[in-house]
Amino acid sequence: MARVTVDTVDHVAQLAHLSLTPEERETFARQLDEVLTYAESIQALDTRDVEPMSHAVTSEVLREDVPAPELPREKALAAAPDAADGLFRVPRIIGG
Amino acid sequence: MSSLTALSATEIARRVAGRDVSAEEVTRAHLDRIAETDGRIDAFLLVAADRALEKARRVDADIAAGGAPPPLAGVPVAVKDLLDIEGLPTTCGSRILEGYRPPFTATAVARLEAAGAVVLGKTNMDEFAMGSSTENSAFKPTRNPWARDRVPGGSSGGSAAAVASGMAPVALGSDTGGSIRQPAALCGVVGLKPTYGRVSRYGLVAFASSLDQVGPFARSVEDVARMAEVLCGWDPMDATSARMEVPRFASGLDGRARGLRVGVPWRFLAAGVDEGIMAAFRAAIEALRAAGAEVVDVDLPHVSHAIATYYIVATAEASSNLARYDGVRYGLRAGHAHHLKHLYGETRDRGFGPEVKRRIILGTFVLSSGYYDAYYLRAQKVRTLIRRDFEQALAVSDVIATPTSPTPAFRFGEKTADPLQMYLADIFTVPANLAGIPGLSLPCGFADGLPAGLQLLGRPFDEATLLRAGHAYQAATTHHLARPTL
Numbered sequence: 001m002a003r004v005t006v007d008t009v010d011h012v013a014q015l016a017h018l019s020l021t022p023e024e025r026e027t028f029a030r031q032l033d034e035v036l037t038y039a040e041s042i043q044a045l046d047t048r049d050v051e052p053m054s055h056a057v058t059s060e061v062l063r064e065d066v067p068a069p070e071l072p073r074e075k076a077l078a079a080a081p082d083a084a085d086g087l088f089r090v091p092r093i094i095g096g
Numbered sequence: 097m098s099s100l101t102a103l104s105a106t107e108i109a110r111r112v113a114g115r116d117v118s119a120e121e122v123t124r125a126h127l128d129r130i131a132e133t134d135g136r137i138d139a140f141l142l143v144a145a146d147r148a149l150e151k152a153r154r155v156d157a158d159i160a161a162g163g164a165p166p167p168l169a170g171v172p173v174a175v176k177d178l179l180d181i182e183g184l185p186t187t188c189g190s191r192i193l194e195g196y197r198p199p200f201t202a203t204a205v206a207r208l209e210a211a212g213a214v215v216l217g218k219t220n221m222d223e224f225a226m227g228s229s230t231e232n233s234a235f236k237p238t239r240n241p242w243a244r245d246r247v248p249g250g251s252s253g254g255s256a257a258a259v260a261s262g263m264a265p266v267a268l269g270s271d272t273g274g275s276i277r278q279p280a281a282l283c284g285v286v287g288l289k290p291t292y293g294r295v296s297r298y299g300l301v302a303f304a305s306s307l308d309q310v311g312p313f314a315r316s317v318e319d320v321a322r323m324a325e326v327l328c329g330w331d332p333m334d335a336t337s338a339r340m341e342v343p344r345f346a347s348g349l350d351g352r353a354r355g356l357r358v359g360v361p362w363r364f365l366a367a368g369v370d371e372g373i374m375a376a377f378r379a380a381i382e383a384l385r386a387a388g389a390e391v392v393d394v395d396l397p398h399v400s401h402a403i404a405t406y407y408i409v410a411t412a413e414a415s416s417n418l419a420r421y422d423g424v425r426y427g428l429r430a431g432h433a434h435h436l437k438h439l440y441g442e443t444r445d446r447g448f449g450p451e452v453k454r455r456i457i458l459g460t461f462v463l464s465s466g467y468y469d470a471y472y473l474r475a476q477k478v479r480t481l482i483r484r485d486f487e488q489a490l491a492v493s494d495v496i497a498t499p500t501s502p503t504p505a506f507r508f509g510e511k512t513a514d515p516l517q518m519y520l521a522d523i524f525t526v527p528a529n530l531a532g533i534p535g536l537s538l539p540c541g542f543a544d545g546l547p548a549g550l551q552l553l554g555r556p557f558d559e560a561t562l563l564r565a566g567h568a569y570q571a572a573t574t575h576h577l578a579r580p581t582l
Contacts, residue, residue, distance in 0.1 A: 009457060016415060016460040017422070018453055019441035028457055031515050035458060036471075038516055039404035042478050043470070052476030053483060055306045056292035056532020056556075061335040075199040081429035088424050093436045 004033040100125035101262040105171045105319040106346075108265060109212070112170035115159065119152035119170025123214050126172040130216065130263045133582055138238045139248075139258040141177050143217040144184055148172070152214045166212030168326060174264035176255045177218035178225060179205050179310065180299040188301045189223040189233040189251075192447025193427040202299025203331045204268060204310045211326040216264055219254030223449045224418065225275050225303045227251050228521040231512055232451045240283060241580040242546055246505040249279030252313070256283040259313045261582055266323055267313040272303050273406055274500075274525025276311045277537035281500035281549020284539045284578060286566070287313045288320045291556045292532035293338035296331030304413035305336075307406075307529040316576055317538060317566040321345035324559060343560045350564065351571035354388035358552075358565070359493025361396045368523070370503045372543025377499045380540040380550045380569065384497070387572040389565075394489035394496060398481040399527045405482065406526040407519055408462050408475035415459030421447060454515060483531040490533075490555045495565045498524045500537040500549030524551055534559045536566050539575045547578075 009029045013020050020028070073086055082089040100122050103111070111117045127145050134140050155170050175181065178188045180198035187193050205215065222232035230238045230253025238253045240246040241261040248257040252269030256279035259267050269276040271289035280287025288311045295310040302308060312323035328342040360381060365374070385391050423429035423443030430446040433439035448456070462471035489496055502523055511518040528535040533556050540550035550569070554562035570576050 004461070008461070012457050012460045012464060015464060016419075016456050017437070017440040017444055018448070018456060019445040020453070024450070024453065028454055031454060032458055032461065034516050035407060035519070036461075039408060039471070039475075042401050042404050042408075042474055045398070045401065045474075045478060045481065047474060047477040047481070050477040050480050052473055053479040054476060055336065056483075057336055057338060063332070071199060076425075078199065079196055079426035081423060081427070090424055090436050091434050091439055 004029050004036060101129045103265065104316055105168065105265045105314060106322055108171050109167060109169045112155070113159065113165030119155040119214060120149060122170050123148050123152040123172055123216070126216055126264060133261055133263055136239065136244065136582065137241055137257050137261050138236050139219055139254040139261070139263060140174070140217045141187060141220050141235060141254065142184065144215060147184070148214050148216050151209065155212050155214065166210070167322065168208060169212035171213045171266060172216045172264050173208055173213045174216050174219045174255055174258040174267040175205055176221055176252050176267070176269045178221060178270060178301040179268055181205055181215065184218065186301065187235070189221040189235065190447065190449070190452070191234045191428060192421045192443070196427045198299070200299055203296035203333060204327055205299065207326050208268070219252070219258055219267065221254055222251035223452050224301070224414070225251040225270055225272055226414070226451050226455055228274070228278055228518055229506070229511065230254065231508065232449060234449055237508060240505045241582060242284060243505060246507055246546070247282070249282035249501070249505065251275040253279045255313050256280050256285055256287065259283070259285045259315060260580060262579070265314065266319055268310060269313055270300055270308055270310050271529065272307045273410060273529050274522040276313065277500050277525050277535055277549070277551060278522060280313055280537040282505040282547060284547030284580070285313055285315055286317055286320050286539070286576065287311065287537045288324060288559070289528060289535045290324060290328060290559055291534045293336050294328045294340070294534070294557065294559070296334040296337045298331055298333035302417040304410040305417060306413060307410055317563055317570050318346060318349060321349060321563045321567070324563070338557070340557050345560055345563050348560050348564055349567040351568055352388065353384055353565065353568035353572070356389040356495070356565055356568065357493045358384050358389045358391050359394035359489050359496040360391060361394050361399070361489070361496065361498065364396050364399055365498060368502055369499060370543060373499050373502065373504060373548050376541040376543055376548035377550060381497060383573050384569055387568055392493055394493055396485040396489055396527070398478065398485050401478050402482055402527040402530055403519055403523055405475045405478045405530060406522070407458070408471050409479060409530070411455045411459030412463050412472050413459070415456045415463065418452070418456055451515070479530050482527055486527070486531045486533055486553070494554070494561050496553040498551045500524060500551040504543045504546035504548060528553050532556060534562055536562050538566050538569065539578065541575050
């Protein structure tokens, strides 16, 4: 299967919004390759006609749609690093 | 230890209810014990002394006013620092939650407090519960009370060490791949991972949502049973919590192993287990047999693939769950980025430690285009095969026994350079999380002077049988009475 290279780690780090140092990239590439090589054992198993399991419980989770009080805005904003006018404030999103 | 810090939770609740001792005295004794001991163990990240004393006095006042004593009246509890308590910081062992105080309290904690328990503080852990040694805490390592040059296990190492060293009679942890059971084993205490869905995850910081489960630590199965009675139950705030009857676990403990079928997957245990651990395990099986249990061979043909499956499923879920730490709504915001994209990158780079980054990268990789089917989807199918293994094995046995950890507590730094070796420390614990079944770890003696753990696994929602089996073992043996000298 895929060998993990520094380029792979770079690509994945971008997807995950992680900025990594060059040393981290190299270490992670080596370690992830090791882990994925180990994980290749599952490729040999016969999984035809086996349903994937996403959760241990598949219970009924629907409920009546009843309005109820939610976390008040002040409380939700209280932990924000930067908030103004009842909103989270962030730097530029588009362009730049 | 002062006599109050040597008491079980059961005994504390009985004495506080009977007004032989006040909740305040019990709380003070444990706060004193923390003050004199934790400098050598580093189990706590935060001791909330004033809050604890205030809660304790309220428990005393309620009982003095003639109210019915609650089931955990005055029982001090240490809480792993990934369960939210309104007004106290939650760090999750990470720098990325710097300054964060949650606006709500986890259901598990709220239930304990409503039952009269007194929260002493928040305990150390591997960052985001990712680790098996508590070395991945962004703040400090926790020391094993039995050998301070060794790790307490992880990720709930602080909670396990606090209970082992008499700083708290009981504690809360979380278990995604063994994070309650493995540190319980390495620190010589009892730990229960309930069935997935048994305990609400509301207010638990998410690591891998299909595997995470909250559970208790204590020094005896009886105390664990009393905690579980309070913790278990449906919660509308957690869509995966189960609407199932919760038995009175503690009153079902009769100390009898007769009629109990204990399955042992000998083939799975054949390789890679420390000799001393294996000797302690064999002795534990003999003790159960001598107490009247029937020991049967069971086969779990797919569990040798559990670690591979786990590190795909858990990291995939983690990469998604940890996307929320972006420096916008709470916690750390790094630098003076002029663009949102850079704000994300810099915040996450500075806020997350190496193991968390490693797992986010791995999880993002296995979910990424071109690899999803080969890794994530396949792992989910193998998960089904592992669950079937347990269904079949638990059709011919009532509980399955294995060692909890293949080795006793290891030295600091021994496995940090080699992530795969650290992951393999969880070989006997991750299968239960994948299958969603309950697991209990209890002390079963020593290997080279270090605690050995016996793991019992049970059928979904049958914690009652698991606890009965564990209690029968403790009724027939004395390993759980050993205490470290500090």
